[in-house]
Amino acid sequence: MDGFELKYGFPPGDNQALLVEDGQRAVAALTDSSPVATDLVTFYRSIHEVVLADVGNGYWIDSVDGVLVMLAEYGPVHVGExxxxxxxxxxxxxxxxxVATDGTVWRTQTATWDEHDLDLVADDLRLLLELLxxxxxxxxxxxxPGFV
Known part of the structure; x- marks a missing residue:
């Protein structure tokens, strides 16, 4: 990323997808907590989290633990009826x-998901990852940056 530091005033950080150490434990914890899309189960069997902090404002896909914390604090997000x-x-x-239970991926229109204003971003997790x-x-x- 030539010129990053000159443009932003700091060096680029570590932008990476981190592999999971115990995919079975992660998936078990997730599937025991809530109905989950198959793509998400497959993803978390291999990937711990994705950190792309230096791409635009940044992009993050949380770890299973992060997803479970949000679920425990706020419950599931109501995507549709x-x-x-x-x-x-x-x-x-x-x-x-x-990620909805049917596998579709949605994005909030505001900084909160309480308002239920969501836009469909991708038909499945694979397409979201391709867009990223x-x-x-x-x-x-x-x-x-892109428009994800």
Missing amino acids: DLDGLVIGSDGGGWSYV EHSVTRFIATGE
Whole structure:
């Protein structure tokens, strides 16, 4: 990321996807707590968390422990009439990402999910991850973040 420090006044941090040490424990804790989309179970079997703090305002996909803390404090997010989801991360600009039990991925329109104003971002977690990849690629090439 040539020129990052010159432009922002500090060196880039560690932007990475961290692998999980005990995927079975993580998945068991998650599935015991709430109904969960299959894609999310698959994701957390391998990935602990994603930290992209230096891409735009940043992007984070929380660890299972982080997801469980949010679930315990606030409960599931009501995405639709008969559809709930779990907050799995944020963009550093106040939006949170929610994966619904049907696998769809939603983004809050404000810094709170209490208002139930959500936009559909991706049909599934895989597409969200692809959109994040495009955002990283765009940021490296142009300095502009994506639109996830």
